[in-house]
Amino acid sequence: MSPFDRPLAASLIRPLDQQPVLTVVVPTFQRPVEMALAVSSIADQVDASLEGKVEVIISDNASGPDTAAVLARLAETYPFISYYIHAQNEGGDYQIFSAPHRARGRWTWVFGDDDYLGPGGLKPIVALLETEQPGFLTLNRQVWNKSLDQCVTPSKHDLPDVRFGSFLELLRLFGFDQLSFLTSQVYLTEAARGVDTELYFTSHCRYCQLAYYLEACHDLPAYYLSQPYVWHRWDQGAGQVHAANFRHLATLHPVLVQQAADRVGIQDPDLFENIGGRRSLVGPEQRRITFTDNILENLWRSVALGTEIPDYEWERMAPAIRTWSPERMSQLQMVREVYAKVWAAFQHFETLVHEHKTRTPAVGNAFTPAEISMIQQSEAAILSLQSNINDARKMAFDMAAGFS
Numbered sequence: 001m002s003p004f005d006r007p008l009a010a011s012l013i014r015p016l017d018q019q020p021v022l023t024v025v026v027p028t029f030q031r032p033v034e035m036a037l038a039v040s041s042i043a044d045q046v047d048a049s050l051e052g053k054v055e056v057i058i059s060d061n062a063s064g065p066d067t068a069a070v071l072a073r074l075a076e077t078y079p080f081i082s083y084y085i086h087a088q089n090e091g092g093d094y095q096i097f098s099a100p101h102r103a104r105g106r107w108t109w110v111f112g113d114d115d116y117l118g119p120g121g122l123k124p125i126v127a128l129l130e131t132e133q134p135g136f137l138t139l140n141r142q143v144w145n146k147s148l149d150q151c152v153t154p155s156k157h158d159l160p161d162v163r164f165g166s167f168l169e170l171l172r173l174f175g176f177d178q179l180s181f182l183t184s185q186v187y188l189t190e191a192a193r194g195v196d197t198e199l200y201f202t203s204h205c206r207y208c209q210l211a212y213y214l215e216a217c218h219d220l221p222a223y224y225l226s227q228p229y230v231w232h233r234w235d236q237g238a239g240q241v242h243a244a245n246f247r248h249l250a251t252l253h254p255v256l257v258q259q260a261a262d263r264v265g266i267q268d269p270d271l272f273e274n275i276g277g278r279r280s281l282v283g284p285e286q287r288r289i290t291f292t293d294n295i296l297e298n299l300w301r302s303v304a305l306g307t308e309i310p311d312y313e314w315e316r317m318a319p320a321i322r323t324w325s326p327e328r329m330s331q332l333q334m335v336r337e338v339y340a341k342v343w344a345a346f347q348h349f350e351t352l353v354h355e356h357k358t359r360t361p362a363v364g365n366a367f368t369p370a371e372i373s374m375i376q377q378s379e380a381a382i383l384s385l386q387s388n389i390n391d392a393r394k395m396a397f398d399m400a401a402g403f404s
Contacts, residue, residue, distance in 0.1 A: 006094070054080065062085065214264075288330055303339045
C-alpha cells in the first residue's frame with residue numbers, strides 16, 4: 001500500500017486525453033476565499049493554446065463544507081480542475097509529498113493556497129518547461145502584503161534568466177532562501193516520485209521539502225526564471241511563526257540537508273560553505289554569505305527572540321557539522337553558550353515573576369514589614385534580571401546581523 005493512499009471524503013478526478021506538461025497542485029486548509037483567488041489566478045490563464053497542457057488539482061485537508069462548496073464551483077467553472085477532499089487533516093507535509101504522486105503532468109508545481117499568479121505568467125512558464133526541459137525550475141517573485149493590495153518588493157532578485165548544469169549549481173548561487181518559498185518551485189514529477197519520503201515525513205521540520213528537492217534533483221539541469229510572475233503574500237505580523245521558522249532553519253534543516261546529501265552520495269566536505277546564503281541577489285555581493293552563515297544567523301535570532309532550542313536538537317546537529325572548520329565550530333560553541341545562559345536566565349525570570357504575582361499576605365489583608373522588604377527585593381531582582389536579558393537579546397540581534 002502506498003503511503004499516499006489516505007481516506008477521502010470526496011474527490012473529482014477528470015479524465016485526460018493527453019499527458020499535461022504541467023500539473024499545478026494547490027494544497028489548502030480552511031482558506032476558501034484565498035484558495036479560490038489563487039486557483040482562479042492560474043485557471044483564468046489557461047487559454048486555447050494551453051488546453052490539455054495544464055491541469056489543476058486542489059488537495060483539501062478536510063476543511064469543511066465552505067471549502068467543499070468552493071471546490072464544486074471551481075470544478076464547474078473550469079473543466080481541467082480536479083480535487084481531493086481528505087477525510088481528515090493529513091498535515092502540510094503530506095500535501096507536498098503526495099503532490100507528484102497525484103500529478104499527471106511531466107512537471108509538478110505545488111502552489112500555495114494564499115499566493116497568486118500574476119497576469120501573463122502561466123504561458124511563458126509552460127513554454128520554458130517545454131523548451132529548456134529543466135529537472136528543477138525556480139521562479140523569481142514579488143512580495144505583497146497580507147491583503148494583496150500593496151506590493152512590498154517588486155522583484156526578489158535582479159538577475160537575468162540563468163541556466164544551471166545541475167540543481168547543485170543553482171544551490172551554490174541562490175542557497176535555500178529562494179527555495180524556501182514553496183510556490184516558486186517546479187520540478188520533474190518522476191524525479192520527485194523516486195524519493196523515499198519517510199525521512200522527511202518524520203523529521204518534524206518546517207522546511208523538510210528543501211532537502212527533498214536536493215535528493216530528487218541534485219544532478220538534474222536547473223533553471224531560474226527572472227520574471228516575477230509569482231506573488232508571495234507576506235504576513236509580517238506572524239511573529240510566532242517566524243520564530244519557529246528560524247529555529248527549524250538553524251537546527252533541523254541542516255541535519256536533513258546533510259542526510260539528503262549522504263543518501264545521494266554527494267562527497268563535498270565543504271558543502272555548507274559552497275551553498276549560497278544571500279536572501280536577495282540584488283547588487284554586488286560585498287562578502288560571500290554561505291549556508292553556514294545562515295545557520296549561525298538563525299541560531300542567534302532564536303537566542304534574541306527567546307526561542308527554546310531543546311538539547312536533543314543541539315545534539316542532532318552533530319552529523320551536519322562534522323566537517324566544519326575550527327573557526328566555525330568556535331562560532332557555534334559561542335552561540336550555544338550564550339543561549340544556555342540566556343535561556344536559564346529567562347526561566348529564572350519567569351519563576352520570579354510567577355512567585356511575585358502569587359504572593360499573598362501571611363496574616364490578614366496586610367503585608368508585614370519583613371514581607372514588604374522581601375517583595376521590594378524581589379521586584380528589584382526581576383527588574384535587574386529583565387534588563388540583563390534584554391541586553392543579551394540585543395547582543396544576539398547584533399550578532400545575527402553580522403552574518404547577513
